[in-house]
Amino acid sequence: MLLEFEQPIVELENKLAGMKSLAEESDVDISDAIKKLEDKIVSLKKETFQNLTRWQRVQLSRHPDRPYTLDYIYEITDDFVELHGDRTVKDDKAMVGGFGNVDGQTFMFIGQQKGRNTKQRQMRNFGMANPEGYRKALRLMKMAEKFNKPIVTFIDTPGAFPGLEAEERGQGEAIARNLKEMFMLKVPVICIIIGEGASGGALGIAIGDKVLMLENTWYSVISPESCSSILWRSWDYKEQAAEALKLTAPDMLKNKLIDGIIPEPLGGAHTNLKAVAEEVKKTILKNFKTLDKKSVDKRIEERIDKFSAMGVVK
Amino acid sequence: MAWFKRQNKGILTPTENKKEAPDGLWYKTPGGKIIHMRELKENAYVSPDDEYHVRIGSKEYFEILFDDNKFTELDKDISSADPLEFVDSKPYPVRIKQSQEKTDLKDAVRSAHGKMNGLDLCVACMDFSFIGGSMGSVVGEKIARAIDYSIKKKVPFLMISKSGGARMMEAGFSLMQMAKTSAKLAQLSEAKIPYISLLTDPTTGGVTASYAMLGDFNIAEPGALIGFAGPRVIRETIGKDLPKGFQSAEFVLDHGFLDFIVDRRQLKSKLTTLLKMLK
Numbered sequence: 001m002l003l004e005f006e007q008p009i010v011e012l013e014n015k016l017a018g019m020k021s022l023a024e025e026s027d028v029d030i031s032d033a034i035k036k037l038e039d040k041i042v043s044l045k046k047e048t049f050q051n052l053t054r055w056q057r058v059q060l061s062r063h064p065d066r067p068y069t070l071d072y073i074y075e076i077t078d079d080f081v082e083l084h085g086d087r088t089v090k091d092d093k094a095m096v097g098g099f100g101n102v103d104g105q106t107f108m109f110i111g112q113q114k115g116r117n118t119k120q121r122q123m124r125n126f127g128m129a130n131p132e133g134y135r136k137a138l139r140l141m142k143m144a145e146k147f148n149k150p151i152v153t154f155i156d157t158p159g160a161f162p163g164l165e166a167e168e169r170g171q172g173e174a175i176a177r178n179l180k181e182m183f184m185l186k187v188p189v190i191c192i193i194i195g196e197g198a199s200g201g202a203l204g205i206a207i208g209d210k211v212l213m214l215e216n217t218w219y220s221v222i223s224p225e226s227c228s229s230i231l232w233r234s235w236d237y238k239e240q241a242a243e244a245l246k247l248t249a250p251d252m253l254k255n256k257l258i259d260g261i262i263p264e265p266l267g268g269a270h271t272n273l274k275a276v277a278e279e280v281k282k283t284i285l286k287n288f289k290t291l292d293k294k295s296v297d298k299r300i301e302e303r304i305d306k307f308s309a310m311g312v313v314k
Numbered sequence: 315m316a317w318f319k320r321q322n323k324g325i326l327t328p329t330e331n332k333k334e335a336p337d338g339l340w341y342k343t344p345g346g347k348i349i350h351m352r353e354l355k356e357n358a359y360v361s362p363d364d365e366y367h368v369r370i371g372s373k374e375y376f377e378i379l380f381d382d383n384k385f386t387e388l389d390k391d392i393s394s395a396d397p398l399e400f401v402d403s404k405p406y407p408v409r410i411k412q413s414q415e416k417t418d419l420k421d422a423v424r425s426a427h428g429k430m431n432g433l434d435l436c437v438a439c440m441d442f443s444f445i446g447g448s449m450g451s452v453v454g455e456k457i458a459r460a461i462d463y464s465i466k467k468k469v470p471f472l473m474i475s476k477s478g479g480a481r482m483m484e485a486g487f488s489l490m491q492m493a494k495t496s497a498k499l500a501q502l503s504e505a506k507i508p509y510i511s512l513l514t515d516p517t518t519g520g521v522t523a524s525y526a527m528l529g530d531f532n533i534a535e536p537g538a539l540i541g542f543a544g545p546r547v548i549r550e551t552i553g554k555d556l557p558k559g560f561q562s563a564e565f566v567l568d569h570g571f572l573d574f575i576v577d578r579r580q581l582k583s584k585l586t587t588l589l590k591m592l593k
Binding site for chain 1: 392393394395397398400401402403450451452454455458480481482484485486487488489490491492493494496497498499500501503504519520522523524525526527528541542543547548551552556560561569570571
């Protein structure tokens with residue numbers, strides 16, 4: 001699938017492929033033309049991706065080919081043991097987690113998981129966790145704390161699931177408890193928004209010593225569509241809503257609501273999983289190294305102080 | 315045949331002689347009975363016929379809880395900034411100003427400390443009349459500071475929630491107030507100071523998913539709507555009508571997320587009994 005603004009780039013890429021095969025078949029030297037076209041593609045890519053609107057970034061964050069939590073985990077870790085269940089109700093497949101090794105260091109990885117095809121999407125509930133998902137996440141975080149292993153969370157959700165059973169089982173309570181408990185975790189916690197960071201459903205696993213966003217993701221209190229439907233009373237103002245919400249990584253960094261941005265390859269994370277995963281891995285290891293040097297009390301104090309300073313009043 | 319005959323047609327009283335009945339003097343109960351406001355006030359704003367708990371704000375709750383209505387308000391001059399320069403149908407600062415003029419409030423929460431039946435208590439109480447009790451930076455900051463007060467003075471903390479959830483016009487800032495208040499409550503909990511969360515009609519969204527559900531004691535008023543997602547959103551998600559009583563305080567109690575439901579007329583005495591046991 002292609003997004004509207006990816007179309008012209010892919011057209012040129014197809015043209016380039018055609019020229020290359022032509023060059024192989026014939027004796028005519030068209031290397032100059034090929035070089036020109038290659039340059040043109042790079043500059044068009046730069047022009048497109050350095051000037052993305054906020055809504056276009058939202059679209060990229062939801063790109064059907066975008067890497068999901070397990071893609072990163074499998075790419076980053078040497079070994080990974082997935083763990084299941086909240087020990088109370090069931091195993092929420094919209095929330096995954098387990099221990100994984102990265103360059104000899106064990107981390108607890110936790111994240112919302114989306115599906116790639118219709119069947120998977122249904123199984124993963126489109127990355128919308130139920131209360132048991134948040135409780136599973138908390139169980140795994142407590143286990144990480146017990147065995148003194150740092151925690152990495154990957155955030156990618158259109159929101160916590162707004163269903164009947166979710167309410168019966170206390171969706172609000174489950175998220176609230178995670179917020180409170182995560183502040184007191186004795187191990188380092190690194191949170192990375194890899195796709196969509198929608199509201200409380202995202203925040204429920206996003207209290208960390210370092211909160212980072214990939215370049216083409218969004219993180220806010222509501223999706224642009226829902227914001228449009230509530231404030232403009234129509235679904236048609238999603239572009240304006242995205243602008244108004246200032247929900248991109250650069251916006252969030254500027255407002256000091258996150259700690260940093262992880263760059264994506266030109267064209268977006270979905271064009272090169274290896275490259276983006278390498279960047280994510282580097283970021284995790286670098287941040288772990290600095291966080292690990294601090295005392296437990298210091299880390300918790302800084303975590304609390306950081307979030308306590310968020311907000312603007314007069 | 316009429317009993318009497320109107321001799322002059324039309325209204326003859328000149329406008330300046332018209333007797334004005336002040337607004338808000340009478341209250342119509344959901345059962346249809348008209349009662350005097352004074353009667354309602356003396357009954358803790360519970361309609362006497364059907365026990366309906368009328369939606370009230372911080373002014374009324376402070377009056378009900380604090381001895382002789384004596385209390386010291388905290389941080390009463392904090393008001394909203396506009397960090398995102400948010401504009402929807404109107405600019406956010408205009409919306410704030412209009413709400414302030416309409417409600418005579420600074421924002422959607424007020425906090426105070428005082429005595430309740432002689433016991434020290436710190437209270438933060440939300441006002442639904444201010445942009446739907448929505449939580450922005452001011453709400454988060456005032457609650458955080460009230461909790462700081464409780465920690466510093468070792469005074470029990472009571473949070474009275476009444477909110478539609480996050481304030482969209484503060485987007486990311488609004489979301490982080492959930493984190494901020496939860497961080498403070500974690501510290502309050504470490505300090506072993508009692509935290510009572512009273513959920514009133516309605517308590518939904520980000521408020522439910524943060525401080526409202528984090529009480530040592532989660533309690534609610536009868537019939538209050540309590541939930542994470544609003545009923546309309548859930549109906550759209552599942553494509554069916556919701557069962558009767560869904561997301562009512564009684565439903566939430568039944569599912570194990572509340573300690574008890576309290577009639578507003580017994581609120582003060584019940585809180586006193588509970589807090590005395592923890593002394």
